[in-house]
Amino acid sequence: METEKLWQQFKKKLAEVGDFEELEKLRVEFLGRKGKINQLFQKVTSLPPEKRKEFGQEVNRLKGKIQKAFLSRERKIKASLERNLTGKKIDISLPGKEVSLGHIHPITQMKWEVADIFQRMGFEVLEPQEVTTDYDNFTALNIPPDHPARDMWDTFWTKEGYIPITHTSSMQNWIYRHRHPPIRAVVIGRCFRNEATDMGHEHTFHQIEGVYVDKGITVANLIETMRVFFSEFFGKELRAKVRPSYFPFVEPGLELAIECVLCGGKGCSVCKQSGWLEILGCGQIHPRVLEEGGIDSKKYTGFAWGMGLERMIMLRMGIEDIRHFHSGDLRFIRKF
Ligand code: DAH
Numbered sequence: 249m250e251t252e253k254l255w256q257q258f259k260k261k262l263a264e265v266g267d268f269e270e271l272e273k274l275r276v277e278f279l280g281r282k283g284k285i286n287q288l289f290q291k292v293t294s295l296p297p298e299k300r301k302e303f304g305q306e307v308n309r310l311k312g313k314i315q316k317a318f319l320s321r322e323r324k325i326k327a328s329l330e331r332n333l334t335g336k337k338i339d340i341s342l343p344g345k346e347v348s349l350g351h352i353h354p355i356t357q358m359k360w361e362v363a364d365i366f367q368r369m370g371f372e373v374l375e376p377q378e379v380t381t382d383y384d385n386f387t388a389l390n391i392p393p394d395h396p397a398r399d400m401w402d403t404f405w406t407k408e409g410y411i412p413i414t415h416t417s418s419m420q421n422w423i424y425r426h427r428h429p430p431i432r433a434v435v436i437g438r439c440f441r442n443e444a445t446d447m448g449h450e451h452t453f454h455q456i457e458g459v460y461v462d463k464g465i466t467v468a469n470l471i472e473t474m475r476v477f478f479s480e481f482f483g484k485e486l487r488a489k490v491r492p493s494y495f496p497f498v499e500p501g502l503e504l505a506i507e508c509v510l511c512g513g514k515g516c517s518v519c520k521q522s523g524w525l526e527i528l529g530c531g532q533i534h535p536r537v538l539e540e541g542g543i544d545s546k547k548y549t550g551f552a553w554g555m556g557l558e559r560m561i562m563l564r565m566g567i568e569d570i571r572h573f574h575s576g577d578l579r580f581i582r583k584f
Contacts, residue, residue: 424541461550498531528555
């Protein structure tokens, strides 16, 4: 019998239905306007008149059975949705579970804070391009190929010869070419070094690069700018001093130290009893670097500096191991 066959077919399909979506599909297939039941009804006209009534009634009965089966199946799906995995009914009147929200990563918080301080001092804040050319990372900074100073940076190279930036100085040339003096710009971003990690070193870390180019800029401006920044960042008036150092893109190259923020200059284990913290490399921008950026070095001078963001956060927060920052350890992250 045709109706019996269809009923068996329907039951089989209904047993496989798992959710409302599948149930609705099945409903359309059987009870829809062009569904199987209506197709059967259409057959009535092709039957001899004496058989029409009986067949029509039969199809009607089947339709009723199918509708009932749908309803009961629908109720079952609903009920199973209302149960949770333990098989208990959900009490919808219970107070909800508190969702624990994440928060901004400490490095991002500090990036924003540093950016804010420099912006208030009149600097524009930029982000570096993270993968760049040999030219921008080295050559434009007075470090041509084969210059021994390249060994100062343990560099990663891509197969195509590009560099995940080893320092944010990589943005200097771009800045000189896209801005006109007076230039006051700060670059905050990630750097990458192919080196072993320890408490003080990470392969991925953040640097803050700064440049100031105008007529008559001297090292005195540099020291005072840095002193003001660190006093803001550490929340107390700090002294700053420089001593000679070497970086190919500055002349003279300097290392700037601030009064130890932990002992106030008295001497402690963090400053190795010296009372001073060497915190960044800096100097007067080398005339060649300015010229390479299209800036007339006879007319303009400037200073540049580069410092590690993590180191500063570690000093401010008393964190002893730089590797915590990227460890993904929530116990660490939640302290901020
Ligand atoms: N780029 C240097 C580094 O990563 C840091 C630095 C030193 C930047 C002196 C400067 C600078 O702009 O003048 O080691």
